Amino acid sequence: MTAKQELPVLVGVDGSEPSLAAAVWAAEEAFLRHSPVRLMAVGNDSAQDEEIRASLSNVAEHCRKKHSQVEVVEEIEHGSPTEALVRCSAGARLLVVGSRGRGNLAEVVLGSVSTAVAMRARCPVAVVRDRRTSFSVGPVVVGVDGSASSRSALQFAFDAATARQADLVAIYAWRPENAGHSRRDVPQGAVWFSLDDAQRELAAQLERWRESHPGVVVREAVQFGHPVEELVSAASHAQVLVVGHRGMGGFERLLLGSVAHGVLHHAECPVVVVRPGQTT
Numbered sequence: 001m002t003a004k005q006e007l008p009v010l011v012g013v014d015g016s017e018p019s020l021a022a023a024v025w026a027a028e029e030a031f032l033r034h035s036p037v038r039l040m041a042v043g044n045d046s047a048q049d050e051e052i053r054a055s056l057s058n059v060a061e062h063c064r065k066k067h068s069q070v071e072v073v074e075e076i077e078h079g080s081p082t083e084a085l086v087r088c089s090a091g092a093r094l095l096v097v098g099s100r101g102r103g104n105l106a107e108v109v110l111g112s113v114s115t116a117v118a119m120r121a122r123c124p125v126a127v128v129r130d131r132r133t134s135f136s137v138g139p140v141v142v143g144v145d146g147s148a149s150s151r152s153a154l155q156f157a158f159d160a161a162t163a164r165q166a167d168l169v170a171i172y173a174w175r176p177e178n179a180g181h182s183r184r185d186v187p188q189g190a191v192w193f194s195l196d197d198a199q200r201e202l203a204a205q206l207e208r209w210r211e212s213h214p215g216v217v218v219r220e221a222v223q224f225g226h227p228v229e230e231l232v233s234a235a236s237h238a239q240v241l242v243v244g245h246r247g248m249g250g251f252e253r254l255l256l257g258s259v260a261h262g263v264l265h266h267a268e269c270p271v272v273v274v275r276p277g278q279t280t
Contacts, residue, residue: 006036007093008030008036008038008073008093009037009092010095011097012095014042015041015059018098022127023037023062023063023096024066025126026096027063027064029126030067032163033093035093036070038075038092039059039072040075040076041075041077049076060072060074081113082113082120085097086120086121086122092123094124094126094272095121095124096125097114098127118245118260118264124156124272125272126273127273129267129268129269136239138237139219140164140166140169140241141168141231141235143259144171148244152276152277152278153242154205155274157242158209158213158216160240161213162215162216166239167219169218169238170202170205171227171231171234172198172201172202172221173227174198195222199220199222206220221234228259231243231259232266232268235269239269240270240271243271244275244276245260245273245275
């Protein structure tokens with residue numbers, strides 16, 4: 001086992017159904033990556049530790065039933081859920097949270113802890129929705145825009161596709177020249193270029209990763225439209241959707257944080273947010 005594989009998949013747990021779904025998904029991810037799972041619950045009152053420990057044990061049992069080969073560690077932290085998760089992410093290869101929570105992890109709702117840790121965590125962050133019960137079929141979808149965070153997202157996506165033996169769909173959103181709009185009508189900072197330019201840019205971004213992951217079947221998709229809408233649509237039947245934290249170029253120079261926030265709210269599948277320089 002390599003040093004990277006020894007790093008755990010860290011999961012924020014609070015006893016809610018979404019956090020249980022996140023933990024079970026994390027167990028599958030840990031199995032694919034030959035890593036242990038670290039279940040962590042955060043409380044503010046040590047008097048509740050016994051109740052929290054019982055909840056952790058229940059979640060751990062579900063994870064072990066999912067993959068008995070995966071080592072599962074249970075841990076209780078005290079303090080702010082956001083701060084604890086961000087701090088412990090420095091020793092994880094992936095941080096997984098549910099889309100919303102309750103109790104002592106009440107902050108783990110979409111738009112609060114999930115957004116905060118995606119911006120601040122030291123490792124990639126996966127937010128698991130409970131809208132679907134299975135994520136074992138379909139492609140891995142990744143947003144591409146040429147930014148540093150997009151390059152990190154591509155590495156995660158190619159690794160994920162390799163581990164899952166799944167196809168990879170790379171989405172590049174664009175705005176064509178002479179689209180019948182004046183520049184006043186489009187988002188400030190939008191980049192105007194041709195379809196050929198967009199296709200060449202996407203192919204160039206993928207070239208390195210195709211060479212290092214020859215077994216991955218890649219489908220390139222240059223789409224006209226808003227990146228959030230295009231990514232959510234493409235990921236409707238995906239195993240996972242991967243986006244960077246900030247973007248430019250084909251994503252209309254929007255902060256990809258804004259794009260990530262949008263897909264976190266609307267995507268049906270788990271969403272992984274990767275910051276520049278983060279790898280798994």
